[in-house]
Amino acid sequence: MRKIYYSGFLALFLSVSIFAQKVEFEEYDLSNGLHVILHQDNAAPVVTTAVMYHVGAKDEVKGRTGFAHFFEHLLFEGTENIPKGEFFKIVSANGGSNNANTTQDRTFYYETFPSNNLALGLWLESERMLHPVINQDGVDTQNEVVKEEKRARIDNAPYGKIIYRTGINQHIFKKHPYKNSVIGSMEDLDAAQLDEFLAFHKKFYAPNNAVLVVAGDFKTSETKKMIQDYFGDIPKGEEVTRVNIKEDPITASVKVTEFDSNIQIPIKLFIFRTPSNKDKDAYTLDMVSSILTSGKSSRMYKKLVEEKKALQVLAFNDSQEDYGTYIMGALPMGETSLDDLAKEMDDEITKLQTELISEKEYQKLQNKFENNFVNSNSGVQNIANTLAANYTLKGNTKLINDEINIYRSITREDIKRVATEYLNKNKRVEMDYLKTKSE
Template sequence: MKMKLLLVSAIFLYGFTGLAQEVAYEEYNLENDLHVILHQDNTAPIISISVFYHVGSKDEDPQRTGFAHFFEHLLFEGTENIEKGEWDKIVSANGGSGNATTNEDRTYYYEVFPSNNLELGLWLESERMLHPVINQKGVDTQNEVVKEEKRLRVDNSPYGKFIENIKKNLFQSHPYKETVIGKMADLDAATLDEFKAFQKKFYSPNNAVLVIAGDFETENAKKLISDYFKDIPKGAKITRSFPKENPITTEINAKAYDSNIQIPASMIAYRTPGLKNRDSQVLEMISTYLSDGPSSKLYKKMVDEEKQALQIGAIPVTLEDYGMYIVFALPVGETSLSTLNTSIETEVEKLRNDLISENDYQKLQNKFENQFVNSNSSIEGIAESLAEYYALYGDTSLINKEIEVYRSITREEIKEVANKYLKPNQRLVLEYLPEQNTAN
């Protein structure tokens, strides 16, 4: 479920069904197996055109990490019909905006335009798919861009390396052990032919979802989609077979150093199931219960009452094959990291041993009802949700019915899942420490 702004909790009392707008959509395949999803909403004259490619960092050669993220940048370089540097100019000159994102499982490109620019958006994305220019000049340019991004967001950012340290300790075999941004040495060593081969393999219609959401007429949209995409050649079938991880049966202890910080942090992480597993939704509820906001159990105890932590939070990372549940805390004054760990484990142990109160359970249900209502509050959000539910979950209809899963989760199930995944012998305890002149 996508976490957005919350409405007042009264929605639970009156029922969400009267306030939640069902997302109507139509989906079909072109002959080249490009999956198309249409969501028509003529209430405002805007339109989102997006393409979701089922390729992320997990699909890379382990000696060529960072390729998926690199292509997030590279495919803005230009096409056979769009000169280098002109893509963003075309979008902005026509009143639009656009961007792209990459994670371990997918790469997502999108534009938002006034609705009279539907054809322009489709042309842009068809150009990206059919006619990308991948040459040495573009590769060299984007190599420098990615290096600067890594320096800014990872190397020189406080706590910027924590996720890579968690991943490399939680995963030993699966490619999730690598970072999305990758190793710069791998990108430096890659040949132009390797970049071209990666594009040919993954950026094809049969590995993509095209979503149009917003103000359009269906028959006109279908005709334009056919005009711009039907003749793009289908790529070879992609097969995936990733190594499985052995269960964690003994607590993993590790240290990491960051020259950009002055306050140490404790980070506790558990390996969790992939997003299609119902337990992943239960773990989202657990995360909300423990650390979502000032009223959560960990915040009230460790920040408000015992004054142990400057900050406490949790990050449920839900991915296709596995997930991660990460709890982090920054100490107050001389509070030790071990004290923080003990306090965190005390609250997690309560989840394993006891049912949460009926009152806390109802608060959780309130929050998830509210989040569901707001998760589809924008055309851009709806477009991305439709693509993800189809490509990663295999069920587009979850955009309207995933709330049924959260409603059906019981207090007993929360306790059961906490016992299944959140035991001390199944966790990583990472000490994230300050250090000057840390070697990269």
């Protein structure tokens, strides 16, 4: 049986490796500092143009939180050559789709068009970079949009404070700006003056603080000329000083309670501070998450959900540029108490800290990450995002091909060591997330 198992695994491993084709790309800089990455794939007549700015919620100052996310919306308002409210209409009228998103570390804008509209995609992003209209009317409009988003996704949504971290970040970070949520404070946005928005834009939304990615069906020489024509004359901004704030280590378990009137079932959460996404240990923690809660064969699912102690379990590592956050938790079922869930979760952590996972479980884990790697590089839109993020947040564009080797190098001993070092009772926040104060 052992022979058959290894042979089957080897065959599956080889089949995955065959399809995990290398992502070819070229990168260079314009004279104004804009970093350009080109990935040519002529298999389908589509192309993605994307710009990632190295600015996120962590770059905001005290009393003015929410600016980066606000600009995600504001820079769709219009430009000197695009009337207010027409950005999305232009994209859809030309057969494309577009969107944007913001994290603690970066803001990402993208369009995907039929490849004969590449020039339009480049023009739209150059307009956003060079000619945005930032006035009081646009600020007032987007202020209401952001408030409605906060009401819909956080204030009135079950578990919204967990999903969007407004109820978590301030407990695990005390000094670093990660303590604030990406959506920020509505009071801060209300108090901000127009000149503060203008100053924020001038500081962060310059070509030397951005990367442009073109991925898909295009001709390289023509595309390079268009990029130079559309972006080459955009003035370079001042050099951005990066956040460099160190957190003191957590040395004793911190117990907190948060309340959410939108929920019916409470949650027990363990929250740990983890290393930067550049650290190999962050990759190892991804594997720890998979062991605990990925699929019906995972440890916490079998121990808690199958045995009717929990309705749902979760464990994930959210690695970011400066620090990461590891969150694990469970929703109780029946008469199970939050204290019971805490004990069960601690038991699973202890097993990881004291016992090597089996060879069989390890091989299954490696195979899963091979498949994840293949899927992450499917489609030009995904590839554009990965290329931009690897360059901006990890300083290594080549990780789009090499990152899988980091996962392959992780050993069973690494998993045990990392679980011991980071999932430590004395280094965590333990949260009871309840419906009301009487619960």
